[in-house]
Amino acid sequence: MARRIIKRNRRELDQGRRFFLTRAGILSGSAALLAAGGYFTYSDQPLRHRAEPVADLPDFRVERSLHYPMLAIVRGSQVDAMVRQAVEKLGGIGRFINKGDRVLLKPNVGWDRMPEQAANTGPEVVGAVVNLCREAGAGAIWVSDISMNDPQRCFSRSGILQAVQQAGGEVVLCDKEDFRVANMGGDLLKQWPISRFVLQADKIINLPIVKHHSLSGCTLAMKNWYGVLGGRRNQLHQDIHTSIVDLANAFKPTLTLMDAVRVLKRNGPSGGNPADVARENTVIASLDEVALDSFALAFLGLTPEQVPFLSLAQRRNLGQVDWRSLHFSESQIG
Amino acid sequence: MPGLRTIRRIYAFFFFGLFLFFLFSTDFNHLKGYEVSLFLEMNPLTALATFLTSGTLYKGLALSGLILIPTLFLGRFFCSWVCPLGILNQWLSHFANHRRPAESHQVNRYRPLYRIKYYLLALLLVLSGFGVLQIGLLDPIALITRSFVLSVLPGADRAGMGIYLNAPLFHGGVFVTALLFILLIANRFLTRFWCRVLCPLGALLGVFSQWSLFRIRRDIDKCTDCSKCLHDCQGGCDPHHELRVTECHLCMNCLEQCPESALHFGLPRAQSSVGKPLDVGRRRLLETAVGGVVLYPMLRSSTTAQASPTPEVIRPPGSLEEGDFLARCIKCAACMRVCPTNVLQPALLESGFEGLWTPILINRQGYCEHHCVLCGQVCPTAAIRPISVEEKVGQSPFEKPITLGTAFFDRGRCLPWAMQTPCIVCEEVCPTSPKAIWYRSTQVVDRKGAMRQVKQPYVEPSACIGCGICENKCPVMDKAAIRVTSVGESRSKKNRMILDGIG
Known part of the structure; x- marks a missing residue:
């Protein structure tokens, strides 16, 4: 004990030239560092400007071909065969997916509902498309959506999680860190946070389901792009038709495959009552979302005049409302 | 043959691991029929207090017999072998110990301060008799479950451990964090401060352990009065003298530290020293009970959701009527762990002081998922009844859905x-x-x-x-x-x- 105190109290030599010069040197150096620190951090702004990088959205479409139809409508009872047939009519999966491509599938998985309630894209449809992508040699097959209800429940209870895992794909859910701001270039939507998987994918396949919607009349392919948005997307209702067109303008998928096997005719988009669901047993593949949405209106008893976003989209050259004017194919199997 | 201390350490690791595993499993993806509320259910204090408030021993709480009956024979083995808070306190006391032997011996002697827990227990049980359930504030299992759900797990997720898709936020969660922090830091100043001084469950088990047959026994012929047994004593139960069995946590440290092998755990031998009884006077106990009787009407004199319905006191689906709910909720926050949308939040004073840390719905945080009934599945006391999806949404045979508010x-x-x-x-x-x-x-x-x-x-x-x-x-x-x-x-x-x- 005593020795420790002596050690601590031993005084430094605090006089003489050497002491003065070293101490003065240390102090001047510290003063210079302080001044330099002040100089380099000085600002007339209260905060440092943090520029968030803004991504540009790629165009995921493949080259147009006069050889294949723009719209392939397949009716039947075997969902897997119908999906294959629809894609085959448009040139086969090989036209859209190359070996090693990272593919993002965007079904509608908005709600904690069962397949029979038809509030989400059918698990058979999603599973069939995952299978096709796998056969085409895709490097990664991601299935993702930003759900309205709890995402884990939505994917699990819609049967999509199980279907995707069985077919060899991967369900990827977005947490708060998984959003990137992207240029939307729309009339209303300028910049908006979107799922990072959109920016990291090589190809995107849109997998909407046909549903009634109380504000826009219907939820189809173009409106399905709500599901890659983060941020305050519930504000888009305030001008829903312009928003939908802006989304269709920003997101240009490789392929769109619409599930009209079960159709939610009323109480959309969340539904819940199986009595509101009717079987239409149809799958449609398309390269023109406007034409596709226009075609699907018939399931809901709507006409293009009742759905303003269709003509708005045509005016922005996003596609044809009059789907019959395009090269299309209709077939029936099984 | 490993010593009893080694065996105790293995048990402690196992039960703390099991506690973490159950806590981790308490969510939609991992809830696969495990008895995730096991620690909350096998808690004799919860069983006794909820019995006093509502007259039933509810389902899983019968498991508390697994703790109580062995305690009669063996003493407070629960405290160092099973209790997650006790184990955590023990680890902290052990690793934060910076004392020299002489200081340790001083700190680990019995002190009259340790009686406080018995008075707390008496007070809480008297209040329970009147139907006021406040054991949840201080019950160690409810306390550590709540602390882990509201602060440790979300904190671990923010530190990058990936427990949630998005880490939840909790209303006034910082108070729960602060309480846990204070209790853990207290170990540095007094070994197992919480367990020795405050724990009402420890007190209950102490009462039940006073007639135990198996206990630490000291051979007075072999003992040289060196006091080395006090070096790591967790309970402060005086193994060097006349053992206070009601304080002993059965940590078995003293057995290993005795250089003369004068201590053993088991039945008495010819030269074994006698023990000391529970250090709580009847008079003091009576005073505490009277205190509870006086406190009760005053507690009931504040405005509560029970006295007049309060708009923001929205309870989870299947909750009992407010009075019965408060008489059964132990504030363990298991429901808040399992809730998928983070809507279930610990109340502060919304439903009166009695309702502190009971679950309410704060709809800006989340919302009640239509087909989800998980909160009722994990509630150990059925303050939230285990309802079925059909009952919640009103499918046949149920006529009406369960309504939480308007x-x-x-x-x-x-x-x-x-x-x-x-x-x-x-x-x-x-x-x-x-x-x-x-x-x-x-x-x-x-x-x-x-x-x-x-x-x-x-x-x-x-x-x-x-x-x-x-x-x-x-x-x-x-x-x-x-x-x-x-x-x-x-x-x-x-x-x-x-x-x-x-x-």
């Missing part, structure tokens, strides 16, 4: 009502079928005199279940233009507005 529009903030702007997000997300929110297309005149067509929403109170998704998704961010209050909740006969013939 949504009301604030027309001064609602976009179609106040600002001639289309919206009806609330109608879109309404989960009932037919939807409880309906709208009428109306021509309105804007500031410039132009006619605009907007859909103005209404609530149908008989269809609204009070799930709060409309409030949660409303684009008016700070204070939603549609808000749920508790009126119309199924569990209350009093808190109603529409004439339905049940008075």
